[in-house]
Amino acid sequence: MSNKKKLWQIFGPVLAAFVLLACVFLLPFPLTHYSQNDLRESSVSFSSQIVKGEAVKNAAFSDKKVNYVPFFGSSELSRIDSLHPSVLAEKYKRNYQPFMLGKAGSDSLVHFLNMQEMQGTLKTKKAVYVVSPQWFTKTGSDAGFNLFYSPLQTVDWLRNIGHNQPSETDQFVASQLLEKSVVKNNAYYHRLLTKVSKGEKLSTANLSTLDIKHQILSRQDALFSRCESSSNYKSRVLPAAKSLPKIYSKNALDRLGYEEGQKGTTNNDFHIKNSFYTTRVMPEKKALKGAQKDYDYTKSVEYAYFQSVLDNFAKNHTDVMFVITPVNQRWAKYTGLNNDMYQESVQKIKYQLQSQGFNNIADLSKDGGKDYFMQDTIHVGWRGWLELDQYLNPFLSSDSSQTNYQINNRFLSKDWQNLKPSKQSLSSFK
Amino acid sequence: MPNLQPYADPNYFVYLLLALVPLAIGLYFGKRFVAYEILVSLAFIFLIFDDKTHAGQGVALIVYSIWQFLLGWGYVRYRKEHNQSSVFYTVTALSILPIFLVRLSGAGIFHAQLSLLGFLGISYLTFRSVGMIIEVRDGAIKDFHPVMFLRFMLFMPTLSSGPIDRYTRFAKDAAVAPAREEYIDLLGDATKKLFLGLFYKFIVAHYAEIAYNYFQGMAMSDAHHGMILSWWLIPVAYSYGMYLFFDFAGYSLFALSISYVMGIRSPINFNKPYASKNIKEFWNRWHMSLSFWFRDFVFMRFVFLFLKHKWIKNRNTVSTIAYFVNMLVMGFWHGLTWYYILYGFMHGAALAGNDAWIRFKRKHKKVIPHNKFTEGFAVVLTFHFVMLSFLVFCGFLDTFWFHR
Numbered sequence: 001m002s003n004k005k006k007l008w009q010i011f012g013p014v015l016a017a018f019v020l021l022a023c024v025f026l027l028p029f030p031l032t033h034y035s036q037n038d039l040r041e042s043s044v045s046f047s048s049q050i051v052k053g054e055a056v057k058n059a060a061f062s063d064k065k066v067n068y069v070p071f072f073g074s075s076e077l078s079r080i081d082s083l084h085p086s087v088l089a090e091k092y093k094r095n096y097q098p099f100m101l102g103k104a105g106s107d108s109l110v111h112f113l114n115m116q117e118m119q120g121t122l123k124t125k126k127a128v129y130v131v132s133p134q135w136f137t138k139t140g141s142d143a144g145f146n147l148f149y150s151p152l153q154t155v156d157w158l159r160n161i162g163h164n165q166p167s168e169t170d171q172f173v174a175s176q177l178l179e180k181s182v183v184k185n186n187a188y189y190h191r192l193l194t195k196v197s198k199g200e201k202l203s204t205a206n207l208s209t210l211d212i213k214h215q216i217l218s219r220q221d222a223l224f225s226r227c228e229s230s231s232n233y234k235s236r237v238l239p240a241a242k243s244l245p246k247i248y249s250k251n252a253l254d255r256l257g258y259e260e261g262q263k264g265t266t267n268n269d270f271h272i273k274n275s276f277y278t279t280r281v282m283p284e285k286k287a288l289k290g291a292q293k294d295y296d297y298t299k300s301v302e303y304a305y306f307q308s309v310l311d312n313f314a315k316n317h318t319d320v321m322f323v324i325t326p327v328n329q330r331w332a333k334y335t336g337l338n339n340d341m342y343q344e345s346v347q348k349i350k351y352q353l354q355s356q357g358f359n360n361i362a363d364l365s366k367d368g369g370k371d372y373f374m375q376d377t378i379h380v381g382w383r384g385w386l387e388l389d390q391y392l393n394p395f396l397s398s399d400s401s402q403t404n405y406q407i408n409n410r411f412l413s414k415d416w417q418n419l420k421p422s423k424q425s426l427s428s429f430k
Numbered sequence: 431m432p433n434l435q436p437y438a439d440p441n442y443f444v445y446l447l448l449a450l451v452p453l454a455i456g457l458y459f460g461k462r463f464v465a466y467e468i469l470v471s472l473a474f475i476f477l478i479f480d481d482k483t484h485a486g487q488g489v490a491l492i493v494y495s496i497w498q499f500l501l502g503w504g505y506v507r508y509r510k511e512h513n514q515s516s517v518f519y520t521v522t523a524l525s526i527l528p529i530f531l532v533r534l535s536g537a538g539i540f541h542a543q544l545s546l547l548g549f550l551g552i553s554y555l556t557f558r559s560v561g562m563i564i565e566v567r568d569g570a571i572k573d574f575h576p577v578m579f580l581r582f583m584l585f586m587p588t589l590s591s592g593p594i595d596r597y598t599r600f601a602k603d604a605a606v607a608p609a610r611e612e613y614i615d616l617l618g619d620a621t622k623k624l625f626l627g628l629f630y631k632f633i634v635a636h637y638a639e640i641a642y643n644y645f646q647g648m649a650m651s652d653a654h655h656g657m658i659l660s661w662w663l664i665p666v667a668y669s670y671g672m673y674l675f676f677d678f679a680g681y682s683l684f685a686l687s688i689s690y691v692m693g694i695r696s697p698i699n700f701n702k703p704y705a706s707k708n709i710k711e712f713w714n715r716w717h718m719s720l721s722f723w724f725r726d727f728v729f730m731r732f733v734f735l736f737l738k739h740k741w742i743k744n745r746n747t748v749s750t751i752a753y754f755v756n757m758l759v760m761g762f763w764h765g766l767t768w769y770y771i772l773y774g775f776m777h778g779a780a781l782a783g784n785d786a787w788i789r790f791k792r793k794h795k796k797v798i799p800h801n802k803f804t805e806g807f808a809v810v811l812t813f814h815f816v817m818l819s820f821l822v823f824c825g826f827l828d829t830f831w832f833h834r
Contacts, residue, residue, distance in 0.1 A: 003614055010618040014625075184481070186441075187432040283654035283834070 024223075026215060031222040034059040036066070043068060044086050044237055045230035046078045046103040051110065052150035053221035054117035060099050061121040068099040069396055070121065072111045072309075073130030075104035076325055076379040080236045081264075082243060083257050083385035085392060091241040092248050096396045098128070105144020107135040108305035112173060113153035115312050116160055122316040126396055129309070130323040133345045133365070134378060136300035149182055152217040154189055158202060159210050166196045168409040169311040172304060250386070257382035261372025264382075270330045276376040293336030297345035299418045303352065307411040310356060314405035321360040321395050322353055323388060326368030331377045348421035351429070357405040362391035433484065434477040436590045437684045440632070443624070446474060450691050454617070457693045462607040464581075467692060471586040478550060478590075487549035494528055494552065495583055498559040499576070501525050502566075506574035509566050518567045525563055529556045529763075537766035551590040553763060557723055558583055562597040564727055570598050578604065587688035591681055593699040593719035603694045613693060620690035623683040631680025638673035645669050646826055653834045663830070667821035674820060675703065678717070697722075704816070707808040708788075709780040712816060720760075729756040749785065754778035764823075773823040780815060 001009075032055050034042075039060045042050060050056045060068045071077060071085070077100040080087065085098045101114060111129075115122060154177070161170055174197035177183045184190060192206060202210075245252050261271070268277045281288070313320050324346055327337060346365040353361060364380065364387060367373050375381020380388065410416060410430065419425055434442055449470045456463045479488025505521045532548040534540035562582075565571045582600050608616065645665040652660035682699035689696040696719075703716035713721040732752040742748050754775070761774020791798050821827065 003610060006614050006618070010614070010621050014621060185433045190432070279651055279654065 025219045031219065032059065036063075039063060039066070039068070040097075041230050041233045043097060043099040044078075044080065044232040046100055046232075047230065048103065048106075048147050049225050051101055051106060051114045051148045053152060053225040054156065054218060055222040055225050057101075057118045057121070061118060061125060067096045067125075069096045069126055069128065070118070071098045071100050071128045071130065072106075072114070073100070073102045073128075073323075074106045074132055074135070076130060076132065077101075078103055079375045079379045079381050079385075080232065080240065081375065081381050081385065082240045082260055083253060083382055083389070084237070084240070085385065085389065086233075086237050087240045087244070088248075088385075088389055088393075090237055091244045094393065094397060096126075102148075106148050107132075107140065107144065108302060108309045109140070109173070109176065110144060110148040112305065112308045112312060113149065113157060115309070116153055116157035119156075119160055119316055122313065122318040125318075126400060127313070127318050127320040128323060128392065128396075129313075129320055130325060131306070131349060132325050132378070133297045133327075133342060133349070135306075136297040136302040136345055136349075138296065138300055140301045140305060145180060146182060149180070150217075150221075151186075151189065152214070152221055154183070154193070155210055155213045155217055158192060158196070159207065159214060161196065161202065162207065163201060163204075165201055166199050167311070168412060169308045171197050171199050172412045173308050176301075176305075250390070253386050254383060257386050258372050261375075261382040265372070270328060270334065270377075271372060271374065272328065272331065272376045273381070281377070288335055290334075290336040292332075293338065295337055296341055298341060298348060298421050301417055303348065303417050304412045306349070306352065307409075307416075310352070310358065310405075310411075311407050311409075313358070314356070314403075314407045317403045317405075319360075319400045319403055320358070321362060321391065322358060323362045323391070324349060324365045325378070325380060326365045326374070326384075327378045328374040328376065329369035331374075332368070344421045347423075347426060348419070351421070351426045352411055352416075356408055356411075357403070360395060362388055364388065432477065433481040434474065436474075436478060436586075437631070437681060440628075443684075446688065447691070449473070450688070453693075454691055457607050457613050458610060460607045460610065462604075462693065464577075468577075468581060471581075471584055474586050475584060475589065484550075486546060490547050490549040491551075494547070494549070494555065495580070497528065498525060498555070498583060499579065502559065502562060502579055503574050503576070505563055506566055506571065509569075510572075513567070518563075521563055522560060525560050526556060529553060533762070533766050539766065554589065554592050554594060555583060557592075557594040557720070558597070561594070561723060561727060565596065565598055575601075585689075585694070587692065587694075588685045588696055591678070591685070592717075593682055593685060593696050594723050595694075595696050595719070599697070600694065608693050616690040616693065616695070620687040623690070624687040627680045627683030627687060629680075630676045630683065635673055635676035635680055638669055638676055642666065642669040642673045646829075649826070649830060650834075653830050658831075660830075663821060663827075666824075666826055667817045670824045670826070671817045671820045674824070675700070704813050705809060706812050707805055708812055709777065709784050709815065712812055713777075713781070716816075724756050724760055728759055729753070732756070746785070746789070750782040753781040753785075757781065767825065767828070769822050769825050769828055773819055776819045776822065780819075 034056065039056075042056050042060060057070075061070065086100070088094070089097050102111065106114075157170075157173075166174070174193045178190065178193050178197060183193060188209075192202065192210075195202065195206075244256070264273050265271045265277075267274045268281070270277070270281075272281060327342065329339075332339060332342075343365065346363065350361060350363065353359075364373075364384065367384065367387065370383065372382045373380065373384040373387065375384070408430075416429065419429060434445065436442065453463055453467055453470065456466075475491070476488070479485060479491065501521055501524055505517075508517060528547050529552055531540065531544045532552060535544035536548070562571065562579075578601050579597075581604055582595070582597050585595070585600070588595065607613070645662050649660045649662035649666055652662060679700040686696055686698060699717055699719050701715040701718065703712055706712035706715055713725075729752050732755055733748050736742055736748045736751075737745070742751070755778075757774040757778035758771065759774070760777075761771045764770040764773075791800075
């Protein structure tokens with residue numbers, strides 16, 4: 001055999017493989033089909049894969065049969081019990097169905113990037129944003145970042161910026177992403193984000209490479225995001241909905257929540273769900289006593305991440321409701337979490353919202369002491385979910401209203417991040 | 431500057447292979463561009479260490495290389511005139527000293543700041559340099575070639591995790607360009623190995639790792655309930671065994687593939703280890719470049735030394751002791767923790783036990799059957815023993831029992 005022929009035998013198959021791969025990634029045939037059941041299950045799968053990608057989000061939010069509404073949040077979303085928003089929407093045939101985005105670790109930076117893949121949705125749909133004061137630690141809770149990050153988010157974001165001058169929010173987020181190892185070690189993204197962080201416009205050449213990246217990455221997303229399977233809807237939401245009374249009555253449901261809470265929290269004095277208590281609290285109970293007395297949520301880089309999300313809502317005129325979550329008061333007393341500090345951080349969050357025209361706020365932060373309002377340490381459940389429904393149902397069932405947001409970029413600043421909130425300091429912050 | 435950890439993600443291969451194209455073309459036409467090869471090697475080593483978190487390691491690598499260079503150069507010069515055992519042992523000890531200090535400080539026994547001497551690949555470079563000193567002692571290496579020495583020490587494809595090459599073997603390849611026919615065959619082999627490696631590391635090992643993490647989580651929840659043992663430890667062991675093999679074998683295939691493209695036939699590292707009929711065969715198939723190194727430079731030396739001086743007369747006793755010494759040294763090399771040492775001990779005992787069994791079998795040939803079924807049984811038994819030893823090796827038991 002001639003040498004040339006040998007070389008062909010070696011590299012021919014490699015070339016063929018690359019050609020095939022290019023076909024899969026570049027030819028315009030659809031790879032995705034999501035059934036109604038797939039979407040329903042995805043709505044309560046809490047999968048990081050969905051936050052990373054755009055295929056499932058696109059399919060769900062453009063679905064013609066079911067009006068899926070994005071619920072951005074973190075660990076609380078997955079506390080499914082009889083009065084969970086997904087269960088109530090299913091049982092009482094609401095004209096909306098929550099689509100849960102996020103799980104433990106997804107904070108505002110994650111959601112800012114998550115939203116870049118669904119800007120169209122934010123323009124046409126309402127949204128719910130669940131804020132946990134626990135996100136607002138000094139350096140932000142970026143432990144979850146790698147779990148939820150995908151380059152596709154960055155590509156979508158940069159394409160959304162397009163030929164425009166990057167906004168202050170864009171510059172801020174770019175400078176923060178440059179600190180993350182997943183971005184830092186990739187020369188391509190590093191170069192583009194450095195540009196954005198300096199406020200320089202992306203060139204036409206930049207944008208055409210981004211188009212190619214988008215083609216490849218979204219293809220990859222469509223190929224792989226369907227592998228994730230979950231059965232929460234079938235195994236948890238539907239059975240829970242079955243046990244509810246036929247006709248919605250707040251009093252009857254409240255009683256039911258009380259009873260279920262009572263039945264579910266028998267092995268501890270904190271009103272924490274039994275299974276959570278045995279697996280998560282008991283092993284470390286001693287160590288946790290007084291462990292949170294120095295926690296401080298009032299000064300945090302997270303306030304600026306949160307501002308990035310607000311800016312993005314404003315840009316898309318999204319009609320959005322914010323939910324501020326409480327902590328279990330019985331538990332907080334044990335861990336020594338300072339309630340005054342907690343309320344100060346809530347005031348700071350609310351000031352940031354209201355002063356910019358975000359007035360739909362479900363502030364549950366003072367309800368953490370009510371019986372069976374919480375399912376465990378920091379997550380609402382039973383009666384808490386029902387209370388939240390009093391805000392969500394009227395908001396989501398009605399038509400969208402005109403939004404009027406006035407964004408103040410000062411909320412991105414270090415001054416705001418480190419501001420010690422008090423009545424005076426807040427009202428004088430401009 | 432981007433930071434590129436070796437073989438960590440698919441982009442790395444694109445960059446590296448592109449950089450190697452000129453070298454490959456040269457080799458195809460019978461020319462070896464040594465300067466270019468050194469340049470690429472150094473550039474990709476630089477890219478491992480070029481960020482804040484790795485810069486210290488880069489400095490450590492430079493210091494380490496100078497140290498080994500001086501030892502190698504000095505010992506070759508000395509060896510031309512003299513051949514005293516004490517000098518040989520001293521030089522060997524000095525060569526091992528850096529990794530010894532790093533391991534001590536890593537275990538928290540000694541000054542913690544000495545861990546600054548460590549860097550990605552130190553354990554593998556130690557084999558290269560110690561092996562070289564032994565070859566000088568044996569007279570296999572007569573002259574010190576500074577450039578060849580550095581090419582060998584800092585050969586980039588195998589820098590971080592082997593396979594472990596020998597200087598004499600490496601120098602033979604590296605001095606010339608292979609014949610065109612041979613080089614084409616090497617390229618063919620390189621391509622096969624690269625794709626098999628991609629399949630191993632980025633697909634099989636990826637899922638095995640997910641399973642391994644999942645089972646660890648399940649076992650830990652039993653630990654939180656105060657249980658001393660958990661059924662979940664069984665899948666922890668097997669999923670780790672799968673992860674370790676596919677990750678490491680995949681990695682070794684990458685290293686071989688890149689070596690071949692550079693016209694260097696680095697030794698293979700894995701040969702279907704889980705199909706071994708006994709533990710001795712396992713070590714001839716698992717992490718082969720390491721176990722052969724230990725066989726040649728620890729086990730054999732130990733046996734010869736004892737037999738030569740007649741410290742112990744019984745050959746079987748000597749080899750039993752040598753097995754333990756061999757595997758315990760390997761355990762220590764991995765790190766000074768109870769589980770690496772126990773792992774070494776388990777394998778030492780298994781090797782000694784295996785020898786004893788084979789002697790016993792030979793004596794009783796007539797009563798002990800030997801057929802396909804017993805061979806199959808032997809494979810299954812060996813595999814399960816290895817998985818058990820990997821449960822120890824992976825260190826999860828340490829977390830499970832002592833860091834709940």
